[in-house]
Amino acid sequence: MSVYLECKKVKRTGFLPAFIGGGILAAAVPIVNMAVRSEMYLKQPGSPIQIMLGANWQMMTMLNVLLAVAGTCLLYHTEYADNAMQKMKSLPIRESSIFLSKAVLTVFMSLFVLVIEVGAIIFCSYLWFELGSGFWGELCKCFGYSFLLMLPCIILLLLISEACKNMWVSLGIGVVCVFTATMLPTTNFALSLFPFAMPFQIFAGTDITQSAHYICGAIAELAVCGLAQLIFVKVRRSFE
Amino acid sequence: MNFLTLVGVEFKKIRRSKILFILAVAAVILWIPSILNAKMNFGMQAEGISPENNFFIQGFMGMAWFMFPASMVVGTVLLSQTERANKGILKMLSLPISTAKLCIAKFVVLLTLAAVQILMMTGVYYISAAISSGTQDYNFILPTLFVLKEISLIFLSAIPMIAFFWMLSVCIQTPIFSIGIGLASIVPSVLIINTKAWFAYPMSYPFFVITAEYGKLAANLDMAQVELIPWIPVAALIALLCLGISCLRFGQAERR
Numbered sequence: 001m002s003v004y005l006e007c008k009k010v011k012r013t014g015f016l017p018a019f020i021g022g023g024i025l026a027a028a029v030p031i032v033n034m035a036v037r038s039e040m041y042l043k044q045p046g047s048p049i050q051i052m053l054g055a056n057w058q059m060m061t062m063l064n065v066l067l068a069v070a071g072t073c074l075l076y077h078t079e080y081a082d083n084a085m086q087k088m089k090s091l092p093i094r095e096s097s098i099f100l101s102k103a104v105l106t107v108f109m110s111l112f113v114l115v116i117e118v119g120a121i122i123f124c125s126y127l128w129f130e131l132g133s134g135f136w137g138e139l140c141k142c143f144g145y146s147f148l149l150m151l152p153c154i155i156l157l158l159l160i161s162e163a164c165k166n167m168w169v170s171l172g173i174g175v176v177c178v179f180t181a182t183m184l185p186t187t188n189f190a191l192s193l194f195p196f197a198m199p200f201q202i203f204a205g206t207d208i209t210q211s212a213h214y215i216c217g218a219i220a221e222l223a224v225c226g227l228a229q230l231i232f233v234k235v236r237r238s239f240e
Numbered sequence: 241m242n243f244l245t246l247v248g249v250e251f252k253k254i255r256r257s258k259i260l261f262i263l264a265v266a267a268v269i270l271w272i273p274s275i276l277n278a279k280m281n282f283g284m285q286a287e288g289i290s291p292e293n294n295f296f297i298q299g300f301m302g303m304a305w306f307m308f309p310a311s312m313v314v315g316t317v318l319l320s321q322t323e324r325a326n327k328g329i330l331k332m333l334s335l336p337i338s339t340a341k342l343c344i345a346k347f348v349v350l351l352t353l354a355a356v357q358i359l360m361m362t363g364v365y366y367i368s369a370a371i372s373s374g375t376q377d378y379n380f381i382l383p384t385l386f387v388l389k390e391i392s393l394i395f396l397s398a399i400p401m402i403a404f405f406w407m408l409s410v411c412i413q414t415p416i417f418s419i420g421i422g423l424a425s426i427v428p429s430v431l432i433i434n435t436k437a438w439f440a441y442p443m444s445y446p447f448f449v450i451t452a453e454y455g456k457l458a459a460n461l462d463m464a465q466v467e468l469i470p471w472i473p474v475a476a477l478i479a480l481l482c483l484g485i486s487c488l489r490f491g492q493a494e495r496r
Binding site: 021062063071 | 257258259262265266269270273302306307310311313314315317318321324325414415416417419420423424427428430
């Protein structure tokens with residue numbers, strides 16, 4: 001019910017077209033890259049997914065995360081812009097359940113964007129490489145991993161947007177965080193646990209134990225963010 | 241109302257917006273890795289660049305690539321949303337002021353924000369250069385005149401880009417599209433600067449200019465240099481076109 005309500009709210013804000021457009025833009029990256037300089041990648045060792053993600057994932061993730069930044073800012077902006085939040089608070093709904101339904105909506109849309117990108121990767125592999133026997137399994141594992149590492153980032157972004165009533169503040173913080181993530185060295189494990197840096201990790205070709213550490217890290221961060229949201233709502237209520 | 245008063249009014253509106261705080265945080269975050277990795281500047285003999293030049297240019301390349309354009313997108317959101325939040329724009333439009341003047345006044349504020357951000361970067365640069373000089377026992381501080389020349393180059397080359405972002409935020413009413421297009425247009429600038437058509441893409445100007453400077457300072461690196469002839473006319477045309485369109489479109493959605 002609550003999620004359905006959120007879907008109705010975003011109807012005329014351009015939320016859905018923005019995610020579809022962003023997904024198509026991110027999916028165009030590997031296709032264009034392969035079309036322009038395929039000979040550079042065909043000689044490389046490794047599986048097709050590994051080669052293509054290694055070449056394009058940086059830019060695709062950047063687009064995904066920026067899309068999430070813009071989307072989450074907008075979701076709470078529509079609430080704060082004309083004091084709709086006050087009306088929402090007077091309804092017999094928990095504030096956390098609003099957060100949860102917004103999170104479900106954003107996560108679902110991010111999944112949708114990832115599916116478009118998977119389509120592009122399949123298309124490229126089919127056209128330029130040979131689909132090996134383990135292709136589908138690797139593809140599922142790879143994008144499942146990417147999706148999981150995306151989650152803490154989305155939840156943290158929503159938390160920031162909920163905390164800041166002005167859109168430019170949450171957008172500014174989001175942009176600064178994305179920028180910080182691009183500056184962090186990916187080799188350092190502790191630093192790359194920063195929620196905005198995690199989506200830049202690639203599953204294919206990395207050590208299994210290290211991937212397991214990242215998955216544990218992502219789940220822990222999700223738990224911390226969820227708890228922080230519950231506490232934040234309670235604390236803010238008592239000060240308003 | 242004369243133009244300067246209008247600009248003054250626009251500055252008053254953003255006084256409590258915390259935008260300067262965000263810009264300052266970005267500037268500080270940019271230079272922290274440079275201080276921590278100051279030692280790496282000594283290993284650049286292959287490129288033939290001196291450590292102090294490398295320290296300076298790497299930091300500013302990081303800024304010109306993503307942080308600076310993205311902050312400008314945030315700035316456009318600030319300028320448009322402060323007005324739309326409580327229908328302030330309707331009151332402004334009901335005053336006997338030409339809308340084009342109002343639009344240009346807001347653009348001047350945006351340019352000032354850009355200048356402030358670059359100056360903050362420079363300030364933090366001097367602090368971090370002083371710290372690194374202390375830790376590495378090597379003078380990282382460059383002469384002021386050289387630094388001033390570089391930062392004014394970045395600022396001037398960014399004007400068409402800022403005009404483009406301003407046009408986006410004026411023409412596109414739904415905020416997610418103006419933000420989304422703005423942020424998404426920054427990402428491919430890394431690819432565009434390697435092509436021959438870079439001068440047609442205003443978002444890549446600051447980054448192109450700073451990489452060209454890097455090529456000049458590093459003796460062994462061959463970076464594409466700025467060719468003034470197609471660039472200056474095209475850049476001026478883009479800037480004027482974007483500003484013209486935004487002046488025409490400013491306030492039209494509200495007047496309908």
